[in-house]
Amino acid sequence: MADISCNIAGVRSPNPFWLASAPPTDKQYNVERAFKAGWGGVVWKTLGEDPPVVNVSSRYGAIGYRGQRMAGFNNIELITDRPLEINLREITEVKRNWPDRALIVSLMVPCEEASWQRILKRVEQTGADAVELNFGCPHGMSERGMGSAVGQVPEYIEMVTRWCKAHTRMPVFVKLTPNVTNILAPMRAAQLGGADGVALINTVNSITGVDLDLMAPMPMVNGKGTHGGYCGPAVKPIALGMVAEIARDTCGKLPISGIGGIETWRDAAEFIALGSGSIQVCTAAMHYGFKIVGDMISGLSHWMDAKGYATLDAFKGMATPNYVEWGELDMNFVTKARIDQDLCIKCGLCHIACEDTSHQAIAASRLEGRRYYEVIEAECVGCNLCQHVCPVEGCIAMVPVPTSAPYLTWKNHPRHPDNLATTE
Amino acid sequence: MSVNVAEVESLLAGEPGEKLSSRVRGGRLQKETYERNFDDLHPPFTVQEAVVEADRCYFCHDAPCLEACPTGIDIPGFIRGIQTGNVEGAGRTILGANILGGSCARVCPTEILCEGACVWHGRNGKPVKIGALQRYATDWLMDRSIQPFVRASPSGKRVAVVGAGPAGLACAHHLSRLGHDVIIFEQRAKAGGLNEYGIAAYKVPHDFAQREIAYLMSLGGIEIRHGLMLGRDFDLPELLRGHDAVFLAIGLGAANRLGLPNEDLAGVEDAVAYIAALRQADDLSKLEVGEDVVVIGGGNTAIDIAIQAKRLGAVNVTIAYRRGSAEMSATSFEQELAQINGCTIRHWAAPVALHGKDGRLTGVEFATTETDPGGKLVIGEERFLLPADQLFKAIGQTLDRGAFPTTSSPLVETKIRIDSEFATSIIGVFAGGDCVSRDQDLTVVAVEDGKRAAAAIHNYLQP
Numbered sequence: 001m002a003d004i005s006c007n008i009a010g011v012r013s014p015n016p017f018w019l020a021s022a023p024p025t026d027k028q029y030n031v032e033r034a035f036k037a038g039w040g041g042v043v044w045k046t047l048g049e050d051p052p053v054v055n056v057s058s059r060y061g062a063i064g065y066r067g068q069r070m071a072g073f074n075n076i077e078l079i080t081d082r083p084l085e086i087n088l089r090e091i092t093e094v095k096r097n098w099p100d101r102a103l104i105v106s107l108m109v110p111c112e113e114a115s116w117q118r119i120l121k122r123v124e125q126t127g128a129d130a131v132e133l134n135f136g137c138p139h140g141m142s143e144r145g146m147g148s149a150v151g152q153v154p155e156y157i158e159m160v161t162r163w164c165k166a167h168t169r170m171p172v173f174v175k176l177t178p179n180v181t182n183i184l185a186p187m188r189a190a191q192l193g194g195a196d197g198v199a200l201i202n203t204v205n206s207i208t209g210v211d212l213d214l215m216a217p218m219p220m221v222n223g224k225g226t227h228g229g230y231c232g233p234a235v236k237p238i239a240l241g242m243v244a245e246i247a248r249d250t251c252g253k254l255p256i257s258g259i260g261g262i263e264t265w266r267d268a269a270e271f272i273a274l275g276s277g278s279i280q281v282c283t284a285a286m287h288y289g290f291k292i293v294g295d296m297i298s299g300l301s302h303w304m305d306a307k308g309y310a311t312l313d314a315f316k317g318m319a320t321p322n323y324v325e326w327g328e329l330d331m332n333f334v335t336k337a338r339i340d341q342d343l344c345i346k347c348g349l350c351h352i353a354c355e356d357t358s359h360q361a362i363a364a365s366r367l368e369g370r371r372y373y374e375v376i377e378a379e380c381v382g383c384n385l386c387q388h389v390c391p392v393e394g395c396i397a398m399v400p401v402p403t404s405a406p407y408l409t410w411k412n413h414p415r416h417p418d419n420l421a422t423t424e
Numbered sequence: 425m426s427v428n429v430a431e432v433e434s435l436l437a438g439e440p441g442e443k444l445s446s447r448v449r450g451g452r453l454q455k456e457t458y459e460r461n462f463d464d465l466h467p468p469f470t471v472q473e474a475v476v477e478a479d480r481c482y483f484c485h486d487a488p489c490l491e492a493c494p495t496g497i498d499i500p501g502f503i504r505g506i507q508t509g510n511v512e513g514a515g516r517t518i519l520g521a522n523i524l525g526g527s528c529a530r531v532c533p534t535e536i537l538c539e540g541a542c543v544w545h546g547r548n549g550k551p552v553k554i555g556a557l558q559r560y561a562t563d564w565l566m567d568r569s570i571q572p573f574v575r576a577s578p579s580g581k582r583v584a585v586v587g588a589g590p591a592g593l594a595c596a597h598h599l600s601r602l603g604h605d606v607i608i609f610e611q612r613a614k615a616g617g618l619n620e621y622g623i624a625a626y627k628v629p630h631d632f633a634q635r636e637i638a639y640l641m642s643l644g645g646i647e648i649r650h651g652l653m654l655g656r657d658f659d660l661p662e663l664l665r666g667h668d669a670v671f672l673a674i675g676l677g678a679a680n681r682l683g684l685p686n687e688d689l690a691g692v693e694d695a696v697a698y699i700a701a702l703r704q705a706d707d708l709s710k711l712e713v714g715e716d717v718v719v720i721g722g723g724n725t726a727i728d729i730a731i732q733a734k735r736l737g738a739v740n741v742t743i744a745y746r747r748g749s750a751e752m753s754a755t756s757f758e759q760e761l762a763q764i765n766g767c768t769i770r771h772w773a774a775p776v777a778l779h780g781k782d783g784r785l786t787g788v789e790f791a792t793t794e795t796d797p798g799g800k801l802v803i804g805e806e807r808f809l810l811p812a813d814q815l816f817k818a819i820g821q822t823l824d825r826g827a828f829p830t831t832s833s834p835l836v837e838t839k840i841r842i843d844s845e846f847a848t849s850i851i852g853v854f855a856g857g858d859c860v861s862r863d864q865d866l867t868v869v870a871v872e873d874g875k876r877a878a879a880a881i882h883n884y885l886q887p
Contacts, residue, residue, distance in 0.1 A: 066507070067479040345546030348485030364486065371486065391482050392547055 002304035003311045004297065006040060006102075008277030009171045009196040009255040011129045013040035013102035015300075016268065016312060017293050020259050020280035021045050021106035021132060021175070024290075026080055028090035032097065037290035038297055041102025043199075043280060046079035046134045047087055047119065049109050053078040053140075061208030061219035061228060072234035073283045074208045076219060076226055078140045079108050084119075088126055095127040102278070103127075104173065108134040108146050111156060113163045120168040130170050132257075133160060135186070136177040136202025139228050148202070151177035154189035161193025171196040173257060176242075178235075179205045183242040184249050197255030198246065199280065201239045203229020232283040236261030240274060244323045247275025252317040263292070265299030272312060273319040331413050332405035335382035335398045337361070337375045343395040346371040350386035350396060358385050447716075447813040448691055448784075451709045452737025458708040461735035465626040466556060474560040478506040481552045484543055489554060492541035494864075494872045495522035499538055503557055515565035516572040518558055522875075523597045524590050526566060526636050527619050528868045529559035530627050533724070535757045537868070566639050575645055576603035581885045584609065584667040586654050589617020590867045591857025592673035593640060594874025595881070600645035602882045607667070608646065611653035617675055618867065621700040624728040626735070655827040660834075664852055669881045672840060672848070672855035673874065676865075677824030682720065682817055686778040691785030695719065695729040695818035702732060711736055714814025718788050719743045719767075720775055721818030722752035727759065729816045730767040741767040742810055746774040746793050746801060770810075774803060778815070788812045823859050846877035847884075854881055 006016040018041035019025050019034055026045040034042060055077055065071040080087055095103045105128045109115040123131060134141075135151030142149040150156045157174060164172045174190035176183060178201040190198055205227050207217040217225030239260020246256060258276030262268055263284035271279045284292055309315045339350065339362075351373050354362040361379035365372050375386075387396040410416055453461070469477065481503040489499045498517050505514030518525040534540070534555040542551030565572065581604045585592045588610035596606040614620050616633040623633075641648075652658060654674060663670045679694045681687060691714065705711055713736040719726050722745035734741045743762060745752055748771045752759060759769060770790075777789040792804040822838055834840050834848035839861040846854045856873030858865045 067476045343547075345543040346484075346488065347482045347543045348487075349482060352485035371488070 002301045002309060004301055004304070006278050006312060008257060009130065009173070011041070011102050011104065011171055011278075012100075013278065014100055015040035015293075015297050016272065016276075016278045017296050018042060018102060018104070018257070018278050018280045019285060020282040021104075021134065022282040022286075023075075023077065024282060024285050026082070028094050031090075031094050034285075034290045034293075035094075035098045035101050038293045039101070039290065041104065041129075041278065043104040043106050043132050044087070044091055044128075046106040046108045046137075047084055047123070048079045048107075048146075049115060049119065050084050052081045052083055055081045056221050058219050058221045062232070063208050063234070070232055070283065070287050072206075072208065072230060073232035073286070074206050074219065074228040074230045075203070076139050076221075076228040079106075079134070079137070084122070088122055091123075091126040091128055095129075102129050104130040104132050106132045106134050106175070108137070108141060111145060111150060111160065113167075116160060116163045117167040120164060120170075124168055124170060128170065130173060130196070131164065131168065132173040132175050132199055133164060134175050134202075135160075136175045137229060138177065138179050138203060138205040139226060148177040148179055148205075151175075151186060151202070152180055154185045157186050157189040158193040161190050161195050165194040173197045173199045173255075175202055175259075176200040177202045178238055178242055178260075183245055187246050187249070187254070191250070191254060195254075197257060197277070199257040199259055200246070201235070201242055201260045203231045204235055204238065206230035231261065232287075233261045233263055236267060240270060243271060243276055244274045244320060247317055247320045248323055252320060263287075265296045265303065268296060268300060269303060269315075270319075272316050274323065275317040275320050277312075277316065327410045329409065330407045331410060332403055332408045334401040334403060335384075336377050336380045336401060337382070337384075337386050338397050338399045339373060339375060339386075340395050340397070341372075343392050344373060345392055345395075346373070347391060348373060349389045349391065353385050353389045358383060362386060448712050448714045450712050450736075452713065453709070455709070458736075462625045462629060462708060462732075464629050465624075468563060469556055469560045474506055474557060477553050477557055478503045480544070481507070482543060488541035488543060489538040489552075492537045493521075494537070494866065494868045495525075495528070495875065496872075497521040497525065497538075497558070499554055499558075502561055503552070503554070506557055506561060511561055511564045512570065514561035515570070518562055519565065519572055522868065522871050523594050523640055524619070524636065524867065524871045525558055526562040526639075527590065527623075527628065527633065528871065529555050529562060530632070531619070531623050532866065532868050533755045533757065536755050566635065569639070569642070571639075571642050573601050573643055575600055575643060578605070579603040579885065581605070581668040582607065582666075583669045583671060583881060583885075584663045585671045585673060586663070587617065587673035587675055587857070587859075588612075588615035588637075588648055589673055589675050589857060589870065590619060591675075591870035591874040591877075592617070592671065593637065594871040595671045595673065595856065595878045596646045596874075597640050597643060598875050598878030599881060600643055602878065604645070604668075604882070604885065606646045608648045609652045609654065609658070609663075610648055610650050611656075613650055615648050615650075617673075621703055622696060622725075623703075623867075624699070624732055625703055626732075653827075655824075655829050659829070660850065660853065664850075668852070668885055670853045671846075671874075671877055671881060672834070672853065672859060673857040673870070674823070674827055675858045676821035677827075678822045679817065680820045680822060682775060682778075682819065684775060684778055686780055686785075689778055689780040689785045690783055691780075691813055692778065692815045693817070695721070695725050695816040696821060698816060699725070699729060699732065702736075708736065713738045714812070715739045716811045717741045717814045717816065718810050718812040719816045719818055720788075721745065721816075721820070722747065722754060723818060723820065724754045724758055726816075726818035727754045727762045729818055730762050731765045733814070733816070734765050734767055738814070742770050743767055744770045744773045744775065744788075744790060744810070746772065747795070748772060773808075774801075776803075776807070779809070785812055785815055788815055821858075845880040845883075846873065847880065852884070854884075 004015045006013045021043040025042045059077045061074040062070045063072040137147035141147035174195045209218045256276045257278045258271035259280040268279045351362045351364040390396045483500045487500045502514040502517040538554045539551040544551045585608045588608045619633040717733045717738040719730045772793045773790040776791045779787040789809045792806040840855045856877045857870040
């Protein structure tokens with residue numbers, strides 16, 4: 001059986017599956033239930049200074065997609081609304097009861113060194129393994145000069161990170177907000193400040209929908225709504241993109257705890273393949289309960305066994321070198337759609353998608369009275385659209401056309417402006 | 425249940441002292457059981473169920489279901505409306521193509537029409553429940569009394585429609601939309617034709633047929649005159665004198681006979697007439713049903729009467745058909761439904777004699793049948809007998825020739841012949857529905873006839 005134990009920035013856990021800082025990690029009761037279910041670690045819901053914040057009633061919004069619930073999820077909840085003393089006492093107890101699990105404490109206090117110094121000392125006494133600086137929340141706290149208000153200004157990130165490194169022996173993770181134009185800037189600021197690792201992505205600024213009767217954004221609090229943090233399966237591609245960006249930029253040197261729409265072992269494997277050390281889950285647990293970690297552990301182990309990866313490090317970051325700039329792609333690569341006529345159910349979706357919106361490369365006809373859809377190879381540019389719209393798994397394959405042509409990047413392509421100039 | 429003919433006599437004598445007439449009686453079940461047995465066969469979708477089912481639709485291009493619908497309803501189009509919460513749009517799409525879309529949603533053999541063509545079959549999946557979704561959308565409109573149509577400005581033309589069944593109603597509705605005034609002549613007390621008198625009760629419960637007609641009539645421009653029968657109370661020449669055109673949608677009013685001696689024994693009944701009585705019954709417990717019931721026939725009427733007899737409390741119900749399962753005009757879904765309801769289907773059996781005692785039916789004697797190499801039905805040597813105190817004949821209907829007593833008749837052989845524009849041999853007289861020559865006798869086909877005939881009549885009425 002593969003060894004899925006995890007070590008990221010010196011923080012160890014029996015598996016890479018952590019619960020992200022969020023409602024599921026707000027109390028000892030929840031966290032111990034999670035550990036019993038098998039979670040490898042938790043990031044305790046963000047602590048702040050007393051007096052605790054007050055949360056509103058009506059806190060979550062969600063969007064479903066074609067009958068599936070919670071494809072995307074959004075919250076307007078703030079950091080913990082329980083007194084600091086209670087949280088610290090419970091953290092101490094949990095760490096004592098579950099010494100093999102990773103326990104990281106998320107923090108968010110005003111942008112003053114004394115505040116950070118004060119809280120770090122108290123967290124240290126709990127025996128927690130690390131802290132995670134919450135520079136991400138896009139709602140509520142940012143209006144008070146915290147959360148993403150810090151995370152969107154690289155200079156603040158660097159400053160606060162530096163304070164934290166100066167005032168604690170614990171590893172410091174910086175949680176990054178995706179609500180920026182380039183994720184590398186805040187990442188580099190965290191690195192400059194001495195961060196031991198980054199965690200990303202925090203939630204995406206969002207409104208989940210509009211109630212067309214009450215004419216108000218959702219989720220709604222007595223007729224009004226506010227922007228909240230978007231997460232769940234819908235944000236996974238955004239998270240993967242940002243994780244890959246950082247992994248490539250740092251050559252895999254900066255530890256990354258990957259977050260964003262992770263629901264299955266396969267999602268987790270993808271984050272790890274792009275360079276994540278541990279991964280963090282929230283929405284999936286809030287949707288199905290803690291039990292899902294069982295399949296995540298078993299699925300990841302079996303897949304690693306099947307692939308011959310003995311440890312997480314064996315495949316961590318393996319996909320990162322293949323994440324390249326567009327200009328480094330092979331212009332000589334050609335792939336064409338091929339329809340398996342035995343699997344085809346004659347829905348015609350490939351045809352109409354191609355006919356209306358792409359390259360008119362799938363012909364519709366009748367063969368002995370039956371509908372018949374066929375790829376016109378000469379017109380097919382290999383865009384993959386038909387494969388994506390086809391409802392039957394494996395019916396449309398994209399088949400690479402064998403070629404003896406060399407790997408040709410855009411820079412070397414005859415139609416690149418530089419090359420046109422030289423030929424003329 | 426079958427025994428050799430040799431054992432007939434002892435069997436037919438019945439139990440000592442038993443009065444044969446008591447074997448056919450009502451009140452076999454508790455009141456609640458009657459209600460349950462004749463309530464909705466398929467309860468309507470909830471909002472959530474409808475959306476989940478609608479989400480299964482792939483929104484096919486050139487959708488096979490659409491092509492399989494005789495009325496050409498844009499099925500992917502209306503299902504998308506249910507998906508997006510545009511149920512009103514969905515309902516309008518359906519009713520625009522098929523004004524009796526509510527009935528058809530309930531009574532269509534969807535397994536051989538739209539749902540039979542669903543691409544889900546291609547991946548070994550269950551088809552999208554198009555019928556149930558259609559019901560959801562049409563119920564939505566009807567429940568809110570939303571009338572999707574407005575009449576065109578009055579044409580000043582008057583059209584007579586004979587028969588207020590699906591074909592007549594659909595034709596009348598389309599003619600009215602086009603601005604013509606329509607008078608429907610209906611021999612029965614209620615409109616609806618087979619929807620009101622012929623379809624199995626559990627398919628259209630809660631007075632659906634009448635509610636649908638009231639909804640259809642709310643367009644205006646249509647008058648129904650009840651109790652008037654063509655050939656008895658008026659004739660074609662009279663109609664032509666008083667109207668600009670005539671549409672005949674008289675259905676098939678006469679039931680076929682077995683042609684056996686003793687067919688007038690008590691207990692020998694015509695299935696169509698019995699179902700009509702059942703559909704109009706205020707109290708189902710008053711309907712008399714036998715203990716051992718035999719149904720002769722292989723169509724949907726045979727299935728309907730068998731299941732309803734069982735649901736009225738009959739103990740043994742056997743459907744006997746002279747050919748095999750594949751040759752039955754009842755769909756496989758209907759055949760299974762009969763079997764699920766506890767009816768036995770006996771294939772390759774033709775009735776040859778009706779046995780009786782004291783004027784009452786006691787048993788039906790059958791010959792086994794087979795087909796010769798040319799496919800022709802051959803009566804075999806073997807005989808068997810089914811005890812029966814009630815027999816339902818469900819072997820088809822024919823046109824009631826009494827409709828055309830004069831020499832001026834559009835009849836050709838047993839049905840009315842029409843051309844591609846629904847015109848009969850008499851100028852100004854059109855026809856459609858079950859009374860015209862054609863293979864299929866489905867409600868949805870009758871509706872399409874009415875719709876297309878209305879367009880043809882509209883053309884005919886143009887100056």
